[in-house]
Amino acid sequence: MTAILALPPFLSLPADVPRTAAGMFTISYTCAIIIPTICGALWDLTGKPWTAFVPLCLCAVALTVLGTIATRRSPAVQVPPIEGPRAPWPPNNRQ
DSSP states (O other): OHHHHHHHHHHSOGGGHHHHHHHHHHHHHHHHHHHHHHHHHHHHHHOOGGGGGHHHHHHHHHHHHHHHHHHHSOOSSOOOOOOSSOOOSSOOOOO
C-alpha cells in the first residue's frame, strides 16, 4: 500500500500526479474485486480447486510482460533536477 501511495509523484510530472494516482487506484481496486470473483466462479463451475489459481497465474504473466515493456520504454519528458532550496508547500501566497 505504501508503494502505491508513493509511486505517482515519482512516475509523473507534478501536474499529472492526480490523474496517475486515480488511474492506478482504479485499475488496482478493479482487479482486486474482479479477479477473486472469477477465481471463485471457476472453482464453482469446475469443482477443481486448482482452477482458482489459473486467473492469478495469467495476471502474474500479464503484469510481468507489461512491467518489462514499461521499463524498456523511455520517458516522454525529461524533468530537470531541482536545484537550490525547495519552496515550501503549499505556497504561502496570502497577502
